Amino acid sequence: MSFTNPLVYGVPCFLGLILLELTYSKHHKDKKDLYNKKDLIASLLMGIGSTIIAPLTKTIAAIVLFNYVYDVFNPEINGIRTNIMGWKSFGYAWYIWVICQLLDDFSYYWFHRQNHNVRFLWAAHIVHHSSNNFNLGTAVRNGWFTIFYKPFFYMWIPALGFPPEMVVVCLGIEALWQFQLHSVFVPKLGIIEKIFNTHTMHQVHHAQNIEYMDKNHGGFLNIFDKIFGTWKALDENIEIKYGVTHAPNSYNPLIILTHEYKDIWNDMKKSKNWYHKFMYAFAAPGWSHDGSSLTIKQQQRLNKKVK
Template sequence: MEILFDNMPNPFVYFVPIFALLILGEAYISYREDKELYNFRDSIASTWVGLGAALFNTLTKAYQIGLFFVFYKLFEPLRVTYLGYENMGWAWWAWVLCLVGDDFNFYWHHRFCHTVRIFWAAHIVHHSSEKFNLGTAFRNGWTIFLYKPFYWIWLPILGFNPVMIALCMSFNSIYQFFLHSTLVPKIPVFGQIFNTPWVHQVHHACNVEYLDRNHGGILIIWDRMFGTYMDKDKYLETKFGVLHPPVKHDPITLNFHEFSDIWKDVKQSSTWHERLMYVFGPPGWSPDGSRKTSKQLQAELQAQYVAQLQQAEVNAPRQNTPQLIAE
């Protein structure tokens, strides 16, 4: 039986009181143990950005679900003809497949948000906080809802009901709220398959070693499969935020400063290749190398490590070893 869009439940709403209590609890622990997990200006910025994101998500929800329904119905005759079924239905296994497909989708959507500058411009607001706490989970970009659904189109094409897809996306968002905390220790067995706050700290860090790592939503296996996984080094001090933070922390600046920077770069470019790279190339790309991408920064850091090791070997005192005298 089809679930009507008008009657579609929003599970996120039921979790809001839980989210609020957990944030208050984390803030209290921070205050009691002097951990400085929160500060007033950052929390206000996260609150306003989060409220704006909730509004934009609500305003674009009909567009997102409608887009899914278009492809769901458009490909229905092709599914019947070539695949032998009308839709995936509502069985438990369909929910499992949809959840896994949604999480796979999220991984690639999230990875491209870090490797394509125009998408990074929409996503950077989520990483702009220098504090990593549960409130950061609500610090989402306002423009991301305009293009995000296009990554999910293959799911309605295969016959997953658009309402099921939307609910799975909500479940994924709910799970990710709990990832934004430094108070949760490493979880050895669970963390081999599922994303945890321990490794999500790596994703939010601006340490060069940690850039563009751990993009998964619920599952961390995608990062392990596609070479973007990195465990948190307990000996490396984690620094949160972005390499080039915005000069202001009002919600408008936080959401649109990178778009403004892209426009400035495009205007001063002399070739179409440069213009396209400034928009669709990796963040940090520049034609003259005056700015660096994350891969370039990591390559430079790796070269420094190798040079230091080589120098240490040269400077290390040679140990006296006994000579073997032939009889």
């Protein structure tokens, strides 16, 4: 059975909603600066690049990697797909879809969290956080390199017996939810906040305020942030500053896409010790061998002591 990735329909909607939010913001005095023209153009160019690269990634993920893993762990025995652990591979019942979406969300949480905890991955993901604006235009400001390693965080799902095309659809649904979270016009949503990752929670995630950094990594649920200690609600008494502490300071898409890799290389040259070089590339962003820069956790601990 084959399915169409929902992003095929989502992309035209993204552009329409960006235009709608842009127009709406211009008619509100306190939100007239929500969009910066050059910043929006840079975001759209990077979004277009991701859209062009996506079909290649889908081929790698769905046709090659996911199908390979699915076939290896779920061989046909007497014409029936059977997992190597002994159960029948899963079909397309509604509850199987629900379970697959939950597993997808779990994978997204760890994929997203590692993008913030491993500097080499952060170099690809920082693109999405590099804008000082938080709007639907920022939602499409995606790095071109994350999509090459993202499938590896999900391949355990087809290994369990979930059809590869089901996993791809769930990935698309996750992306649709993530897009609409990038809006300041949606207030706190009451009881919905108990379960779902909402717009105000995602504002926290995009903030560079020290108490907000590396929080709210979830996809459409916030349960994994709460379980693993990375959840934080929006404090409306704190003025949010969006973006990153080491911004590319450029609207050139190529600089935005690659500036952190350049910074990693420059940091690796600070020490001749090979362990230090490795840590500059794969430790948490901000790690340094001489204490000249601090990781987010180190900064947050220091901030608590000062308070």
